[in-house]
Amino acid sequence: MTAEKVVEIQNISMNYHTLDGETLAIHNLSFDVYKGEIIVIVGPSGCGKSTALSTISGLIKPSSGKVLVNGQEVGGTNKSIGYMFQKDHLFEWRTIMSNILIGLEIQRKLNDETKKKAEQLLEMYGLAEFKNYYPSQLSGGMRQRVALIRTLAVEPDILLLDEPFSALDYQTRLSVADEIGTILKKERKTAIMVTHDISDAICLKWLPIFYRYT
Numbered sequence: 782m783t784a785e786k787v788v789e790i791q792n793i794s795m796n797y798h799t800l801d802g803e804t805l806a807i808h809n810l811s812f813d814v815y816k817g818e819i820i821v822i823v824g825p826s827g828c829g830k831s832t833a834l835s836t837i838s839g840l841i842k843p844s845s846g847k848v849l850v851n852g853q854e855v856g857g858t859n860k861s862i863g864y865m866f867q868k869d870h871l872f873e874w875r876t877i878m879s880n881i882l883i884g885l886e887i888q889r890k891l892n893d894e895t896k897k898k899a900e901q902l903l904e905m906y907g908l909a910e911f912k913n914y915y916p917s918q919l920s921g922g923m924r925q926r927v928a929l930i931r932t933l934a935v936e937p938d939i940l941l942l943d944e945p946f947s948a949l950d951y952q953t954r955l956s957v958a959d960e961i962g963t964i965l966k967k968e969r970k971t972a973i974m975v976t977h978d979i980s981d982a983i984c985l986k987w988l989p990i991f992y993r994y995t
């Protein structure tokens with residue numbers, strides 16, 4: 782059986798044009814990601830990692846080349862993709878449960894079944910007893926776990942993680958990295974993480990791709 786390609790990056794380049802001039806953020810980048818793979822792209826700050834993720838999510842279109850997700854060229858944002866950022870972006874005035882349900886509300890998918898699934902995720906990942914707490918009552922590591930569960934609640938096929946541990950202290954990031962790696966494997970998600978920190982990639986024991994544009 783041949784493995785299924787879910788993301789195909791075909792020779793993409795990205796030029797940003799601003800009043801100050803032109804920035805070549807990505808130059809001729811190509812790679813494929815197969816179903817169920819969890820890969821890490823490591824490179825220094827400014828080498829174009831976030832830009833690469835944004836082309837996959839459809840937030841931006843590359844200046845040249847193609848990005849395919851599930852065999853279709855990306856032409857805008859796509860509900861099959863979940864994006865988790867450096868900061869957890871939890872809404873402080875909403876409880877943990879209500880933060881977790883926000884994606885479902887926005888996508889008009891909130892019903893008894895999806896709510897139950899969200900409850901199960903909270904239960905499974907040790908946050909059920911905190912569902913009525915507010916984000917400020919949780920530790921940084923727990924907040925990142927909530928952010929991941931919020932992303933998983935809408936059941937994306939592909940997860941994009943942009944330096945998801947960078948706001949955490951070293952001890953916490955080790956345990957959160959481990960937890961998040963375990964959650965992604967258990968949920969059988971395809972995931973692409975970008976980081977400037979090689980130790981993040983190594984401590985995850987995922988399959989790293991080392992990419993650097995110079």
Ligand SMILES: Nc1ncnc2c1ncn2[C@@H]1O[C@H](COP(=O)(O)OP(=O)(O)OP(=O)(O)O)[C@@H](O)[C@H]1O
Nearest residue numbers: 797799804806825826827828829830831832833977
């Ligand atoms: N919207 C934009 N307009 C102009 N230039 C941009 C824009 N976004 C990114 N850039 C530039 O493109 C280059 C790549 O940025 P990008 O954020 O993709 O890199 P990165 O590797 O994710 O870095 P970091 O880890 O610091 O976020 C940088 O030089 C950045 O200044």
